Amino acid sequence: MLFFRSEEALHEWLVAQKVERGAVLSIPQLWELSQHWYWDRMSPNYHGRTIEQVQEIFKELGLTSEFWQAQ
């Protein structure tokens, strides 16, 4: 996952790299995702999570497009 200064910079990069646009998040959206994803990562009780738990996180954050689906 890469940072871009602007939509224009991202567009230039996609053209230069000859790759399709994936998903784009704003910094506040990324922070929200990071908090949900990593808040318990330092806990000794963190043993990973299931696909279903991941999908629940995405759903809570409104990330419901095909890009965020497991299948």
Place this chain on the structure above:
Amino acid sequence: MDENLIWEIRAFVYRHLAETTHPPHVDETATRFDLTHEEAVLAYEELHRRHAFFLQPDTQDILMANPFSGVETPFKVHVNGKTCFANCAWDSLGIPAALHVDAEIKAACAQSGEPIQLNVIDQQVQKSEALVHFLLPFRDWYDDLVFT
């Protein structure tokens, strides 16, 4: 190998990264848990297999224990008076999220190379016009984690 020990080793690796900014060598882990080198290698390989962290190919060196990187990267995260390295844009915010601390993140625009700085203060990210692009859909994330 004992299941509890496997997860204790994972927790040790993460604590070590947070405290020192680099992952423990497999022999440090062996010493910490009174294991042989071979037993510690098996534990690292098992945790790699479980995606708890990821080893450099054909080595016992930890490459990624998300959100931490085991090697220097362009994603620098200043936390607790130290500089940690993140694996990607997402993980650069993942470090303060995991540690529940303020952070100053220094990275760059992937296209222009212009610096991008983000600040997390009181568990809030400060305003920024930057964007983050996810290239691969979720279903492909574990096909090639470094690429993602």
